[in-house]
Amino acid sequence: MKIIGTGSALPSLVVTNDMLSEFLDTNHEWIYTRTGISQRRIISDESLVELSVSACKRALEDANLDAGDIDFLICSNVVNHYVTPGLSCVIQGDIEAKCPCIDLNSACSGFIYALSVANAFLNTGNVKNILIVCADELSKIVDWNARDTSILFGDGAAAMIVTRGNNLKSMHLSTTSAVEPLHYQRELESTPYSKKEAFTPLVMNGKDVYKMAVTASIQDINAVMHEANVSQKEVSFYLLHQANVRIMETIREYLGEKEEKFPKNIHKYGNTSSASIPLLIDEMNKNGQLKDGDLLVMSAFGAGFSSGACVMEW
Numbered sequence: 001m002k003i004i005g006t007g008s009a010l011p012s013l014v015v016t017n018d019m020l021s022e023f024l025d026t027n028h029e030w031i032y033t034r035t036g037i038s039q040r041r042i043i044s045d046e047s048l049v050e051l052s053v054s055a056c057k058r059a060l061e062d063a064n065l066d067a068g069d070i071d072f073l074i075c076s077n078v079v080n081h082y083v084t085p086g087l088s089c090v091i092q093g094d095i096e097a098k099c100p101c102i103d104l105n106s107a108c109s110g111f112i113y114a115l116s117v118a119n120a121f122l123n124t125g126n127v128k129n130i131l132i133v134c135a136d137e138l139s140k141i142v143d144w145n146a147r148d149t150s151i152l153f154g155d156g157a158a159a160m161i162v163t164r165g166n167n168l169k170s171m172h173l174s175t176t177s178a179v180e181p182l183h184y185q186r187e188l189e190s191t192p193y194s195k196k197e198a199f200t201p202l203v204m205n206g207k208d209v210y211k212m213a214v215t216a217s218i219q220d221i222n223a224v225m226h227e228a229n230v231s232q233k234e235v236s237f238y239l240l241h242q243a244n245v246r247i248m249e250t251i252r253e254y255l256g257e258k259e260e261k262f263p264k265n266i267h268k269y270g271n272t273s274s275a276s277i278p279l280l281i282d283e284m285n286k287n288g289q290l291k292d293g294d295l296l297v298m299s300a301f302g303a304g305f306s307s308g309a310c311v312m313e314w
């Protein structure tokens with residue numbers, strides 16, 4: 001597997017920490033020092049479908065491909081307006097692709113899981129180009145009165161096109177069922193045979209999620225580097241899920257690595273769920289920060305509790 005194009009799209013509305021402190025008992029200092037977030041983009045006038053379509057078109061342009069060249073489309077998503085059809089089907093129609101599509105929900109780890117699924121499909125030899133789009137609007141499920149969760153998330157979409165190649169050096173996925181620390185339940189209708197199932201707002205035990213994230217990410221990074229037989233000095237960048245700058249710093253300190261090997265954009269976008277790593281890669285790609293042969297260690301973690309990492313050559 002090899003990455004041949006990237007694209008992303010963000011909502012136009014910038015919501016700063018100061019804007020949040022107008023209706024929440026919080027302040028910039030607390031949010032910035034505890035999370036590293038200064039602002040986030042939140043959907044207002046645009047839709048998640050529009051952002052996803054823009055991200056996909058930019059990735060196609062970057063790969064110099066048409067939608068008709070795409071053989072398979074994978075959408076990583078937790079929240080969007082449609083329960084059915086899958087967001088991938090809506091996007092497929094809007095970009096005028098004709099390929100089969102699937103949606104995948106592995107929460108904030110979704111990008112790594114999508115890469116793993118894409119790799120499996122590419123290895124069958126039946127498909128050549130796969131479009132992965134990670135799109136989420138967690139702003140639509142957070143409780144905007146809850147200062148411990150609403151400050152964390154941002155909306156956005158990021159896409160990537162992968163094709164056949166030998167750039168994926170190793171991949172490790174891990175899921176340990178732990179629903180309580182991070183979950184959200186939508187309201188379901190009553191039926192003649194069952195009562196209405198109540199809605200549960202986004203529930204998060206920040207400290208538990210924090211600890212699970214650090215532990216899982218370190219284990220996954222060690223596993224993929226061992227499997228790929230890669231030493232730390234060979235790694236160009238560690239691209240971590242942008243959930244909290246302190247989580248990333250703890251992992252960096254554990255590895256004893258330099259700050260410049262851990263690029264971040266969480267200060268601008270907050271936690272954009274599974275879009276966060278491909279969004280970072282798209283920025284680095286467009287800024288010319290990635291050179292052929294660079295070794296990238298990617299690591300993501302999220303609700304489930306799920307996590308995954310891989311070593312990939314650029």
Ligand code: UT7
Binds near residue numbers: 209213244271302
């Ligand atoms: O993709 C995975 C998604 N989730 C995560 O990555 C979350 C991981 N966890 C975290 O990032 C951190 O646990 C948080 C940023 C959510 C919280 O940081 P913390 O250092 O664990 O803070 P805390 O929950 O222990 O709260 C400390 C204090 C509490 O007040 P008291 O009880 O000490 O009086 C909170 O009520 O800070 C208070 N607090 C706030 N104060 C100002 C919580 N949220 C805020 C806020 N502004 N926004």
